[in-house]
Amino acid sequence: MTELDKRTHERTFVRTFFTTPTAVEGEDDSAKMLEGAAGLSGMEAPDVWVPDNEDATAPNMRDEGAQNIIDVVSEHGADYPGEIHPRVVWHRDSPSTRYQGFQRMLEIADPENGAIEHIDGFVVPEVGDIDDWKKADEFLTIIENEYGFDEGSIKMSVIIESGQSELGMEKLRDEMGKPTNNLERLFMLVIGEVDYTKDARAITPTGALPAWPELRHNTSRAASAAGLISVDGPYDDIRDVEGYRERMTDNQAKGMLGIWSLTPGQVVEANKSALPPAEGYWLLDADGREVELESVDGVEVYDGDRVSLEETDGGYVLSVGTDDLELDEDELTQELLDLLDYVPSMDDIVDSMEEFEAAKEAGKGAIAMTQAATVEIDGVQVDISSDRMWDEATYQALQTPITLFQDVYENRPDQHEGLAELYSEDVVERAMDVGN
Amino acid sequence: MTELDKRTHERTFVRTFFTTPTAVEGEDDSAKMLEGAAGLSGMEAPDVWVPDNEDATAPNMRDEGAQNIIDVVSEHGADYPGEIHPRVVWHRDSPSTRYQGFQRMLEIADPENGAIEHIDGFVVPEVGDIDDWKKADEFLTIIENEYGFDEGSIKMSVIIESGQSELGMEKLRDEMGKPTNNLERLFMLVIGEVDYTKDARAITPTGALPAWPELRHNTSRAASAAGLISVDGPYDDIRDVEGYRERMTDNQAKGMLGIWSLTPGQVVEANKSALPPAEGYWLLDADGREVELESVDGVEVYDGDRVSLEETDGGYVLSVGTDDLELDEDELTQELLDLLDYVPSMDDIVDSMEEFEAAKEAGKGAIAMTQAATVEIDGVQVDISSDRMWDEATYQALQTPITLFQDVYENRPDQHEGLAELYSEDVVERAMDVGN
Amino acid sequence: MTELDKRTHERTFVRTFFTTPTAVEGEDDSAKMLEGAAGLSGMEAPDVWVPDNEDATAPNMRDEGAQNIIDVVSEHGADYPGEIHPRVVWHRDSPSTRYQGFQRMLEIADPENGAIEHIDGFVVPEVGDIDDWKKADEFLTIIENEYGFDEGSIKMSVIIESGQSELGMEKLRDEMGKPTNNLERLFMLVIGEVDYTKDARAITPTGALPAWPELRHNTSRAASAAGLISVDGPYDDIRDVEGYRERMTDNQAKGMLGIWSLTPGQVVEANKSALPPAEGYWLLDADGREVELESVDGVEVYDGDRVSLEETDGGYVLSVGTDDLELDEDELTQELLDLLDYVPSMDDIVDSMEEFEAAKEAGKGAIAMTQAATVEIDGVQVDISSDRMWDEATYQALQTPITLFQDVYENRPDQHEGLAELYSEDVVERAMDVGN
Missing domain, CATH: 3.20.20.60 (Phosphoenolpyruvate-binding domains)
Known part of the structure; x- marks a missing residue:
């Protein structure tokens, strides 16, 4: 057939x-x-x-x-x-x-x-x-x-x-x-x-x-x-x-x-x-516009005018566009989680896939992948952390950029140098190895 | 067949x-x-x-x-x-x-x-x-x-x-x-x-x-x-x-x-x-973001910062985001009508359907349904009112949530209590009756 | 067949x-x-x-x-x-x-x-x-x-x-x-x-x-x-x-x-x-809202509050919504080109088609069509100019409004007067002639 x-x-x-x-x-x-x-x-x-x-x-x-x-x-x-x-x-x-x-x-x-x-x-x-x-x-x-x-x-x-x-x-x-x-x-x-x-x-x-x-x-x-x-x-x-x-x-x-x-x-x-970036980064939904945060000494910094954050006596005021929200710490973390998204690097994706493969080997069908960061807006720093469940289907659906990478690597030796410039050699090697 | x-x-x-x-x-x-x-x-x-x-x-x-x-x-x-x-x-x-x-x-x-x-x-x-x-x-x-x-x-x-x-x-x-x-x-x-x-x-x-x-x-x-x-x-x-x-x-x-x-x-x-809400409410298109107005003593109040309204000598200034519009009363009403939308309650929908059914009985093929409200922005109150024509096709297209409700009510006696908590018993009874 | x-x-x-x-x-x-x-x-x-x-x-x-x-x-x-x-x-x-x-x-x-x-x-x-x-x-x-x-x-x-x-x-x-x-x-x-x-x-x-x-x-x-x-x-x-x-x-x-x-x-x-406008005009993407510029003595003027422009010592500050960009002249021109779009008039379209037809006659397969304007924001004037390549496929894809016009003109003599009011007689005549 x-x-x-x-x-x-x-x-x-x-x-x-x-x-x-x-x-x-x-x-x-x-x-x-x-x-x-x-x-x-x-x-x-x-x-x-x-x-x-x-x-x-x-x-x-x-x-x-x-x-x-x-x-x-x-x-x-x-x-x-x-x-x-x-x-x-x-x-x-x-x-x-x-x-x-x-x-x-x-x-x-x-x-x-x-x-x-x-x-x-x-x-x-x-x-x-x-x-x-x-x-x-x-x-x-x-x-x-x-x-x-x-x-x-x-x-x-x-x-x-x-x-x-x-x-x-x-x-x-x-x-x-x-x-x-x-x-x-x-x-x-x-x-x-x-x-x-x-x-x-x-x-x-x-x-x-x-x-x-x-x-x-x-x-x-x-x-x-x-x-x-x-x-x-x-x-x-x-x-x-x-x-x-x-x-x-x-x-x-x-x-x-x-x-x-x-x-x-x-x-x-x-x-x-379609290849994942060499470095992962955070995106902030700044009043309808997606803005990439700048990573400074391990802190993810937003320095635009569309979102602002102020610490007050009781808690925080988060302003998005012309809206002002008065929030306590938990609410602030929650609100920021809704506005933030992480774009994983090639390295991150390979890491997660390896982690899931090891878990599967150990008999687990689903594991939580955690993404944590310290975010800074107007000088105020907030720690956030979010979990995502990975099961076999998630693993396979998120595998596409890696499969693409492997297809490229196998068929285009002339690009090995270009890819090595983009990613470290270690990442390339692990990316070729994962998922097989 | x-x-x-x-x-x-x-x-x-x-x-x-x-x-x-x-x-x-x-x-x-x-x-x-x-x-x-x-x-x-x-x-x-x-x-x-x-x-x-x-x-x-x-x-x-x-x-x-x-x-x-x-x-x-x-x-x-x-x-x-x-x-x-x-x-x-x-x-x-x-x-x-x-x-x-x-x-x-x-x-x-x-x-x-x-x-x-x-x-x-x-x-x-x-x-x-x-x-x-x-x-x-x-x-x-x-x-x-x-x-x-x-x-x-x-x-x-x-x-x-x-x-x-x-x-x-x-x-x-x-x-x-x-x-x-x-x-x-x-x-x-x-x-x-x-x-x-x-x-x-x-x-x-x-x-x-x-x-x-x-x-x-x-x-x-x-x-x-x-x-x-x-x-x-x-x-x-x-x-x-x-x-x-x-x-x-x-x-x-x-x-x-x-x-x-x-x-x-x-x-x-x-x-x-998919069931209609227990209470109807107004939505305001606040510079691209839909905001629900708060109903206070029969007045629909907007208290955000994205839209503001001021009474002037000659008329009004309506500000949406960073745009300022100078309007007379008619223009203001018109402009607000364009920005406002009403989400009908279960009660409202049943009312309209009953009204249309009565009109049809009386030989009318189409009637105007009126929706009126007093809207307040920055303390300024404005009366608005809009008509919508209902004919047989409108009636049937808008009947879906009621048909859904009836299907649920008939097949899920275990939810009668939950539904009665959501809507009044009178509304439930009329909703089961309409459209048959 | x-x-x-x-x-x-x-x-x-x-x-x-x-x-x-x-x-x-x-x-x-x-x-x-x-x-x-x-x-x-x-x-x-x-x-x-x-x-x-x-x-x-x-x-x-x-x-x-x-x-x-x-x-x-x-x-x-x-x-x-x-x-x-x-x-x-x-x-x-x-x-x-x-x-x-x-x-x-x-x-x-x-x-x-x-x-x-x-x-x-x-x-x-x-x-x-x-x-x-x-x-x-x-x-x-x-x-x-x-x-x-x-x-x-x-x-x-x-x-x-x-x-x-x-x-x-x-x-x-x-x-x-x-x-x-x-x-x-x-x-x-x-x-x-x-x-x-x-x-x-x-x-x-x-x-x-x-x-x-x-x-x-x-x-x-x-x-x-x-x-x-x-x-x-x-x-x-x-x-x-x-x-x-x-x-x-x-x-x-x-x-x-x-x-x-x-x-x-x-x-x-x-x-x-679906007919092209009698007069062409420029559109500005004003922080997510398309605004038509007003043509005043050959200058295209924006007079809203969503975009502002200021000349500084070293260059310019262009503000879009709550974002401020410091730009030199080239960057400003480039940024404005990204925000601006031209809606061609019937006359413009007929012009471009005639120009392409002449070029084709002369053996050229593709030519650049230039669109230039002086744009004014907050009193600051900037000259911009953009090229678009036209080849046979572009020509044919952009011909649709003219083909529509010709179909209308041939089949609806009762609209000749209305069309003559909308466009000049010269434009109508050339529009009937082009593309055949």
Whole structure:
């Protein structure tokens, strides 16, 4: 029996999906950008590199672009640290575009051209409902047969950029595994928000892209149900690192751990973003805004104006925004516990997992993990401490960042140095060891 | 014709789903917790009690747990005021776990053991897509046949804790009613967020569970389409009563009226939460934060700092946060109306329903319901009054809490006393009378 | 091949869905409201007028109402500027209601009655799953055959007011185009939130309707996938123009460009709402609240209290709420750019589209669009400027309001005057020209 919801490809996580134009007009060498991208490594190199022979490349440059893919990948592909998945043209509404996509894949995959051995799969944009996905799958089956590859050995990823394909994702479990297709080759479900917005005819006053939370949930859910990997679309505002990070945090809470990157800078951010921080820290809900406390000599200090704390005769006055609360010590501790949250470091997570594993070994099914701190607001220090129960399910649900880390560490030796800079070697070693 | 979307089981509402470990190691009597829970009644007793022979019970204690269920339920089940639905082990990916689940159900349901006559159904966790649900359904059919029960008489509820089963819920209307299954036995769709989070590989910085709004919508929708009852998963932070209430309010706006309870305290909260309050009250949107006004001698008083009001020569200055608005009396009334909302009491709702019923009797299709109050901010009093049109559709949509109340009153005589303490006897009587 | 996701009816956009009771008791002339509505034109006339022989009309008046539809539409229908789609009774659970709906459609569509030539289709409420939609479709096929109309020539729109029909929408692409139905007649998917709330048994403390964001996403998605038009349900609080506008903005970001209107005033608002403003303006995120800046002699002025700016020796202090930031000029510009957003006018959008079209003509695939302004806070002026990359996909995604405008202009000559009042004639002309 095939278990459709098990991720069966080598990589079970993709953090970064980095696109590069395949041919740029007006340069001496139209493959310059492709060559530059092929040389990336370490934190600047994505998990999946996508030589983009569709939207990023002008239509009249795409024949040249296909040849550039062949040239660059055959030369540099052997040393490339991530997977390589070129994007070709495709459209649910256009048989001629689909035929062009087939021809380009046929050419790029020709073993005589020397690129296909370094290529992991193809990215098919603008798919329609599931029967349209099968057309692309069938072309890949023909290509595999033509060149003597195993059926299903070329991975296929699709871009979800229409309501049609959003609905199509719900049928994967019904269609994968049927004898007349090889849809098990599917690898990533990638969102294309710009075209999705066009297809949906959505309008925002400023022209900004809608947030599409339901689309992201549905894509993550489909990936989970069919053993695939979900990836969010591009974040246009390259300057806005904070916004890119917030989007990734929001995605991660939906189970969508991958995101498109448009620059090596975005690749670095996205490669790190789902990994736990090197240092844990406390967050204070300061009247609706989350503020990170500064750790000073073991005391967690808030020095903003949105929350203030004063010691009085009888107790304390805690002011949040324009609200003043008169509290005794217990009430203050309780109130602060409600406003505070701890973001654990990699080290903290590994510690907790080890502690739970030891407890399980000793026959305990659940243990309390304690988090304590001294918090300082306006010079007043308060000790707080909170417990969280861990059982097997908690343990497994909180294990995801570690499993991700392990997948990265095993598959990306080129990032070992970058990871060692981020975390201590001891933490890396323990993180590789825990949970197995 | 069967109408799949009609709730055909006795209870059409479930507010509370309370789990108890079936066997705890290291106690003199491993069934102690089970016996304690079996003795609950009134507001502390849930609508559905779940002796939990899965996650809450250590794997090596589950055989003993199954026997404990038999012993405790056969002894106390006759007097138990709610329904009893033991949870057994199951997993979409493990035939051995499924077979173990079947064996435990077979044993618990054996009429010679004396428990099954008090058991209403079983809870099946970790189901996969709809074909996996059918496997559990088939085992129950075999059990019913083996012991001479009517086919479909043992209810089945599932825990939705994977993308697979979330998608499976969408197929219920296609699959229920087919001659080869007895899926009409389905009763509750319960969310299991911890395992869902694991399955989705979702990550939050603090390790808190994601809110999963789309999952909750989809579960409520599936329940509504297939005549089932939707129940949200556990709320871990037992201390946080306010947070538990907020979650229930959010769920109720999605049509999900049931929730998991981990303690008798949570059961009390959840048993009351969808019922209208005994006293109505006004809410003020105080610069983005909802604040309940205090009713003092018929005047609704706001005494916070986020909104202030001052009478001037020409009119008024209303300050909301850092914004100051200069208004005349009409503008002030209008502005306050926008900021104020009334939460009706049980009495208010019954009143309005009676008024609408009388109007309908008199041949009117729509009437205006008026809500008036005197509001005081910073010592300044303002009279406000707003109308809301009620027609048949409004009447029916607003009837849900009353229908819930009636379902509770009819099925839970043990709560009559608790309800009489909450509302006056007159209100209870009229609430039982209205809408029939 | 039929392309199911192409909107094949004359109108590809519907902004407004305006219902009128078909017979009101106690008036001299029970058709008075119908006659009033039939006389509307210009911005007060909706894109789709719905003589409502269901919920808006008392059950005992519906026979008379059906006759009124015939009388009023046969007399005034030829001059009516929008489409006419009467709503008849229907219910997924009641064969007698469905049969009544059939009989009323049969009567209204009788060519001898002179109304059908002005009627574009029927609105069918309270549909169930897709097989229930087919029953209504079949009645229309019989009616078409009976009167010698082309099969599929009478459009059909449905009201989504149950979880069942919400799920039904997902099957449209599987069912449309089958030889045994004429579901290609489908035109609008309209949400009915009041009855949906009842069906979902949802409860809110104040009795306000839940926001149902997922339902709106799913409806818009289904419309997009099946070439239909999605329309949101009624907004009850007629006084609350601001709230109505906010709802429409929220809908538009979901691709739902149509909304129910209960009064000619709401029709005017909704007819304008998805169209770009006549004048562009800047928005400031003032501590979580979006505030429109006032344009004074080319300077964009903020004069609220939530954000303040002061020039100091070394640089600037920018205060947002209770946070004070000390910044140099570059940091200030950057910080302000993050807080500011520009809402382009119709003129701006047409300009940008023309600019991109010219660049494309000249062989460029992507160009930067610059938005610059002088912003004034507390008397301090700051120049800001931001770039946005436009490529083909951006161009197409941002084209929607212009495509909508063109659809309106072509189909609603009665609104030319209203549109000319809103925009200059030059802008209208260029807007009709761009993008073709």
